[in-house]
Amino acid sequence: MTRAARPERDDAGFSLAEVLVTMGLMGVVMMIFTGAILQVYRTNQATETLTEAQGQLATAFQRFDRELRYASWISTVGQVGTRYYVEFAGADPTQCRQLRLETAAFTSGNQGSGLLQLLSWTKGSPPASTARGQTIASQIVTTGVPPFFTRQLANEAPYASPSPSAAPVGADYVNDFQRLRVRLTTRSAAGKASIDVTFTALNTSRLTPAANDCSEGRPTT
Template structure:
């Protein structure tokens, strides 16, 4: 019995000398590891947030551009087949332009209604000739967040006989025309900029009123819808 206990003690002493690495790690090593992991997590989280931020900004800008494009598609038919286009005007801080549709008794007005922070809303008002809308009436919202501080006229009329090109350039249809090109129709150029946090989305389109000619009168009853205040 005594021999057995002494042999166990010797074995225990032998094991201690063979596994010196079982002492564990110090508190300093643990804190250092946690510190490194924390820095890596902060960097990783920051990168993920930046990706989400960039994606959101890109989506917002794309949505603004898509809204403008959809807006033009909504009244493209009325403008392209308009029978009369009025002279754009400004009343107070509202900018507008009227035109008569393919049916001359159907009147339209595009107007920019100012909002906050230099942004506005593009609206379209529609009525039947002889029954103009009230001065305070709101139209159908076509596009929002329109930048009103660009200094560029949103509506520009090019009347019959106008020479819209100062030099040879591409027309809206893609053909190359010279500076002496003369329009035989009334045309309306619409230039708008939508402003979002991510940047600006712009659109510049010229509509040709195919139902106009040199016989189109300068005045039209659709002017009755013109704002006065």
């Protein structure tokens, strides 16, 4: 065969510049793709943690509603050391309950580890000061303005909403029942959820005495 009849071959290939440009474009595409995947993962994780935090508060709310709705007495709210306490008597006045919010050993750098517990006993047999109660909610944010619980006696003007201004509304109206306002925020990783609810003790009245033997369950030191 003559040279003119032979097929021509292209052996030029790709230059180094073309290879580098292609690798650079592929790298950019991979970075965008990986960033999108990570963003979806972070969003999903934040949603799960927020759901967990909301679930804890929902459980706490249901327990409060059952325990406090039929309470026959609610104590004043107090603090002993780094714990906050409020006691109440059940529908059976011999059955005592205590909500205890522990904030011990938590620093400003660890603000989401408060522990809310519920203790129960029969009047006359209070628990030891070191007794552990049933955990209602954990990872409570403890940097809010205390008290986390606020008692309103019968004959006191109620707040108009769970988030009142400095002065209550309706100066001529007073409660017929004792009430307990609970303000809690729980944190789980990047998620936070809050409740601000006032519970009404339906077995109380304006004649309910301020003192009750269920206060025996609160430590003094």
